[in-house]
Amino acid sequence: MMGLGYELQFRLGPSLQGKDIHVHTNYPADAEVFDRHHFRLLEWQDPAGDDSDRYCKIDVQLSGSFQFYVSHGNNHKIGMGFIVVDPILHVGHNNQVLPLDCICAQTFLSKCLGPLDEWEDRLNVARQSGYNMIHFTPLQTLGQSRSCYSLADQLELNPDFSRPNKTHTWSDVARLVEKLKKEWNILCITDVVYNHTAANSYWLKKHPECSYNILNSPHLKPAWLLDRALYHFSRDVARGTYQNRGLPANIENGNHLDALRTIIWEEIYPALRLWEFYQLNVNKIVNEFRDALQYGEKKKCDSKQPLKIIQDPEFKRHGCAVNMSVLLKHFVPRGDRPDEIEECCSLVRKKLEELNMEHHQEMHWHQEQAVNCTLGTVSYERLVDYGPKLGPVTEKNPLVTRYFTYEFEVLPLEQEEPMMYQPEKAVYFMAHNGWVMGDDPLRNFADPGSNVYLRRELICWGDSVKLRYGKKPEDCPYLWAHMQKYTEITAKIFYGVRLDNCHSTPIRIAEHMLDTARRIRPNLYVVAELFTGSEEMDNVFVTKLGISSLIREAMSAKDSHEEGRLVYRFGGLPVGSFAQQPVKPLIPKIAHALFMDVTHDNESSIQCRSVYDALPSATIVSMACCASGSTMGYDYLVPHQISVVSEERRYPKYNPNTIPKYAGELNQESGIIAGKNAINKLHRELGANAFYQVYVDQVDEDIVAITRHCPNNHNSVVAVSRTAFRDPATSFYKSDLPSMCIPGQIEEIVMEAKTALRAADPYKKDTYSINGLPDYTVQIREHIQLKDSNFVKADRTSNDRNEFMYEIKFENFPPGSIIIFRVSLDPKAQETVGLLRHHLIQFSPHYKSGSIADMKAQSPLSKIFRQ
Structure with a gap:
């Protein structure tokens, strides 16, 4: 980069x-x-x-x-x-540069913002919390499920943003985006969703060729039949048909899962006979072979191909074939007498049955995996504590999510199967989208050769259809043109895009669409979520698509040590470089990160950790030298995940004079907003002033100290966070904390803050507003001297090399607290650095000063790629 x-x-x-x-x-x-x-x-x-x-x-x-x-x-x-x-981003009337490392982004679920003329009051929360970028989930018309990422029409603005007497358009959105950029110094980005569309998209009904349906993708027919069988089975379970077999509608324990496995394995699968879609009609082929011997031309076949089953392209039962020439090559009768021909036919029959048995065995393996995946889904959705706990099997909450659309009258399964071969109906049996755990992101799991749907390995989004682009626009003209218009609308309004589900979006599609977007907005900021499981694979997407920042999630850390490691991994260069040369080799490096304390896909940190961890973890994230981010709700302590599917309430507005417990409004005393405002301001300052070196120190199991260092003037900022991954009310935390040493001269305490409980009233979910915990706030003090700290005491000391340092002793530093020091070199070290620079200036004027002003004037102008 x-x-x-x-x-x-x-x-x-x-x-x-x-x-x-x-x-x-x-x-x-x-x-x-x-x-x-x-x-x-x-x-x-x-x-x-x-x-x-x-x-x-x-x-x-x-x-x-x-x-x-x-x-x-x-x-x-x-x-x-x-x-x-990388793009260069600008904000404000004067178009001042916003470096990528200075980005502080916040995600809003657009559907929770209400009518467009109310957005400013709700977005003002982000402004007052110190953010300079707002990420909107898609603003288009939503599908029937109301999921933020299931779009019914990619070209039309969500009608929810209008009022009965006032219709808003994309032009109104564009004016708001420009106002935020110029007056609030906030850039706006939004998602682009290329991989799927809502199952009820009107244009999909007119252009079903844009989907993976069982007419244009007949390899999905066996999976479709299995899906219909599971649908009927789910209805029977809901009706209590299997109650006396140990499988009630309300699946509550392992015994119920065992009964489920037995019924699927011993009844559902054998009745479907799915192996027949991959097998030969042995009698038919033996008769054709006999006819070829008796009446065909008597000539040798020179084919050296092995004898194998040729899959029927229409996937009919026993519709597969073999190459008759190869069969005649492999089986030659000893003579022309009828008994010799019949003997040869018997050998052919045996061989064909062996080939069929191989496919039967292969289907057996697929069935085993499908049963395991089905039971795994049922266990997650209904049994485990960390699952959604859907409750009894019903029509609304079936046993498993359907993998295909079905828009016709429900018939018995034996009457539905012939519909697979009726083109006017088969074209509307469309494959749903989803993701496959551990799958190769460069492989399209819906293409021929993949058995993901058959093996039930897809974690399915039952409201969205997977789109089928083909390899070039000529393969599906309407879809390519439709999505290109969608991209153009987005690029004209927004300054960046987030590639949703990037790991499942074909690279050639993303390349084409991003090229379109960059023609309209050359300095396009491109963010992506990638779950490839491989840094090497991440770089394939980053380099081919020109991704500016990859989303990294702090919530993936299970403890403070891992959270600190993520900062070290994604958050800057190691501390230690004396000076940076103006010309340096261009070498591969890790992708730039948008490091988020929580994303809209994560559970609330209050659910996974504790309410006291919000402030220290947010501080750890903001100390990384990269873009940082959060999701609306984290800062005012919403104690549950704000669902992109089911949430319909609206975000609170900002009112500096509101009372703490009023659910519809927020101010600086709400949650950790005051603390977030301060650390976002510091994050921007450090990024702008080249504090790009990072050091992470694990002081103890809960305390993480992160240093941001500027190699040009050797100033540092040290943030110490006492995390609270465990609830302090119910978990043990040490009272005797280890001290830590900070070398140099502590100029000031930038801030010290802790999470405080004002009252202990039970949380009540508001009916109309997305409310947080009103009884928690942040007590914060900014820009104080070391002697005035309420958290620490410090002793001035020196080591055996006469280097001055401070021994920091924590006296009142409970879980949920942070303290941030601004540090400069001690006078003796400053004198030594000045002497070194004096001697080094003969080699390059780059070394002449360490001041910020000189550093900006001497920034590197070139890089070299050495072959």
Whole structure:
């Protein structure tokens, strides 16, 4: 990754000197428009005139993802790579730059904002909490499920944002976005959802070819039949049909799961005979073989192919075939007498039955996995404590989520099966979308060759249909054009996009759509959620799509040690570099992060940890040198996950004079808003002033100290957080805390704050507003001297090298507390640094000063890629 304004140079390494090397790139020349598939040849420059220091260059003026390759001789490729160029973001009337490391983003569920003319009052909470970016979930018309990510119409604004007497349009949204940018210094981004659409999308009914249905994807027919069988079985369970078999509608224990397994394995699957879709009609093929021997041409077949089953493209029962030429090659009778022919036919029959048995066994393995996945789903949804606890099986909450749409009258299963072969109906049996745990993100799980639907491995979203683009626009013209219009609307209004479900979106689709968006908004900020399970695979998406920031979740940490490790991993360079050279090699590095204390997909931290952990964990996240983020509700302590599907209440508005317990309004005393405002301000300051080195110190099992260091002037900020992953009211926490040492000169305490309980009234969920815990607040003091601290006492000391430091002793630092120190070098160290810079200036003027002003003036102008 690199930024705009750099000069990227390609230089020859020792092994390539003297060879005929060429560099090609799709980065456009000055007057050209970017075309991902058009590569141009870069010209070599030779300042010395003796080929000793040849280089070619690109003046980087466009953001996005660009590719290059190196060739030898007659265009023989010997290497390739990608260049990801970060966008430059601007806010305010004066278009001041917003560095990516200064981003403080907050997610809002758009449907919970109410009519558009009320948005400012609700979004003002983000402004007063110190955020400079707002992420809206999709603003389009929602599908029947009301999920924020199941869109019925990608082109139309959600009608919920209008009033009966006033209709709002995309132009009204655009005006609001511009106002927030210029007057509030807040940029707005939103999601783009390319992988699926709502099952009730009107355009999908007119263009069913845009889906994976069992007409254009007949390999899904066996999975569809299984899905219908499970649907009928679920209805029977709900009616109590299997009560006397040990399977009631209300599944409550392991015995009920055992009964469920037995019934599916011994009754449901055998009745379906799914193996027949992959088998031969043995009698038919033996008769055809006999006819070929008796009446066919007597000639040898030279085929060397193995004998195998050829899958029937229409997936009819026993509709598969074998290559008759190969069969005649493998089985030759000893003579022409009828008994010799029959003997040969018997051998053929035996072989065909063996082939059928192989497919029967393979289906047996698929069935085992399908049963395990089905029981796993039932266990999660109805038994385990961390599941949704859906309760009894009903029509609304079936045994398992349907994998396919079904818009016709429900008939007995034996009458539904023939519908698979009726094109006018089969085209509307569309596969739902979802995700597959541990699957290869580069593989499309709905394409032929995948058995995900048959094996019931899909964690299914029953309200959304998976979209089928094909490989190019000509494969599905309507879908490509529809989604391109959707992208254009989004890019014209918003300054960035979040690629929803990026790991399941085909890369070629995302490439095409992002190219479209960047033509409209060149400095497009692109965020993505990626659950690939592999950093290497993450980089495939990052480099090909030009992703600016990958979402990282602090809630994935199970303890404070892991949370600190995430900061160390994603949050900056290690402390220790004395000075940074102005020209440095361009090397692969980890993707830039948007590190979030909680995302809208996470449970509330109050459910997983405790209410006291919100402030310290938010501080840990904000001390990472990257973009930081949160979700509306975290800061005012909503004690449950705000569901993207079922939540219909509205967010509170901001009122500085509201009373604490009023559910519809918030102020600085609500939850940890005051603390979040202060740490967001500090996060922006550290990012803007090049505090890009990070050190993480695990003081004890609950206390994490994070240092942000500026290598140009050697100033530091040290944030100490006492986390509360366990509820202090019911868990043991040590009272005797270890001390810690801070070298240098402590200039001030930037802030000290703790979570405080004002009262202990039980939480009541408000009917109309998404309310948090009103009885908790943050007690905060900012910009105080060390001697005035209520949390610590400090002793000035020195080590055996006469280096001054402070021994910090925690005297009143309960779980849920933070303290942040601003530190400079002690006078002796400052003198030593000045002496070193004086000697180093002969090598480069870059070393002449460590002041922030000089550092900005001397920022690196180029990077070099060395082959």
